[in-house]
Amino acid sequence: MLFKVCWILVACVSKSILTDSSAASDDNTCSTVQNKCASRVGCGMALHNFFIGCHSVIYGETDICTVQCQRALISLLSTEDKVGLAFMNCECDNNEFCNTRKQRVQICTKDVLDAMESVNYSTTVVSCTLAQWICEADTSCYTALRYYVSHCGQLIDGHVCTSRCNNSLDILYRQDKATQLISCTCDGSEDYDCIKLRRNTERLCFNRDVPYHSINDDDRNGARSLAMFVWSVSLEYLVLFALGLVIIRTLS
Numbered sequence: 120m121l122f123k124v125c126w127i128l129v130a131c132v133s134k135s136i137l138t139d140s141s142a143a144s145d146d147n148t149c150s151t152v153q154n155k156c157a158s159r160v161g162c163g164m165a166l167h168n169f170f171i172g173c174h175s176v177i178y179g180e181t182d183i184c185t186v187q188c189q190r191a192l193i194s195l196l197s198t199e200d201k202v203g204l205a206f207m208n209c210e211c212d213n214n215e216f217c218n219t220r221k222q223r224v225q226i227c228t229k230d231v232l233d234a235m236e237s238v239n240y241s242t243t244v245v246s247c248t249l250a251q252w253i254c255e256a257d258t259s260c261y262t263a264l265r266y267y268v269s270h271c272g273q274l275i276d277g278h279v280c281t282s283r284c285n286n287s288l289d290i291l292y293r294q295d296k297a298t299q300l301i302s303c304t305c306d307g308s309e310d311y312d313c314i315k316l317r318r319n320t321e322r323l324c325f326n327r328d329v330p331y332h333s334i335n336d337d338d339r340n341g342a343r344s345l346a347m348f349v350w351s352v353s354l355e356y357l358v359l360f361a362l363g364l365v366i367i368r369t370l371s
């Protein structure tokens with residue numbers, strides 16, 4: 120299921136991007152494109168997610184495209200200014216590791232291209248985890264999401280929607296790349312209590328007591344708190360970002 124949703128989403132976000140020739144730039148060598156990507160928050164995030172999430176694919180430890188690698192590619196393909204896509208299509212400049220990497224990642228990109236042919240954008244359902252990745256690949260959406268996470272901690276306990284929280288929610292919802300985050304469905308793969316958060320947001324901030332029709336009612340992650348989510352996300356990004364930087368430096 121997740122696999123399917125992944126590809127549909129990849130197809131959606133990459134359909135317009137891949138068919139747009141403006142993605143090609145004059146200096147298309149991988150080291151140039153990689154530096155350009157790494158210097159932006161959103162693309163840099165997607166890039167280190169790619170090197171970590173696609174590690175087993177890049178190093179030939181697997182013959183299939185892993186879910187982590189699919190997600191990383193989704194993130195990379197949805198970056199602003201199409202720098203992530205340019206990185207996927209860059210010229211290796213006789214760098215052997217670069218050539219091997221590109222060749223191995225093709226087990227993933229082939230599926231992406233195939234899926235693009237059969238997708239209907241208007242009927243695609245997106246899981247909240249994937250929607251989060253899309254948002255995080257965009258610098259301003261990423262920033263808005265961080266504000267939301269840091270100001271809306273009380274929502275998960277069902278106490279109050281503070282004006283700061285409501286304000287950051289408003290800013291988040293105005294981001295182009297947050298569209299899928301607003302309509303996403305909780306499928307249980309989230310690392311926080313997605314259903315509770317969605318319900319409380321509706322009830323406390325918008326005064327609507329309508330549960331999302333597509334929400335899975337099985338409240339498995341009930342014990343998890345948003346605080347835990349905030350903490351794990353912050354920690355994860357700190358570690359991943361440092362690791363990503365080290366990997367990027369080493370590889371380029």
Ligand SMILES: *[C@@H]1O[C@H](CO)[C@@H](O)[C@H](O)[C@H]1NC(C)=O
Binds near residue numbers: 239240241242
């Ligand atoms: C996509 O789905 C919508 C709603 O079901 C439909 O109206 C539209 O014609 C479909 N588009 C394509 C290209 O199949």
Ligand SMILES: *[C@@H]1O[C@H](CO)[C@@H](O)[C@H](O)[C@H]1NC(C)=O
Binds near residue numbers: 324
């Ligand atoms: C939050 O903001 C919306 C407008 O964006 C408003 O309709 C709503 O009443 C606000 N909720 C609270 C709890 O302040």
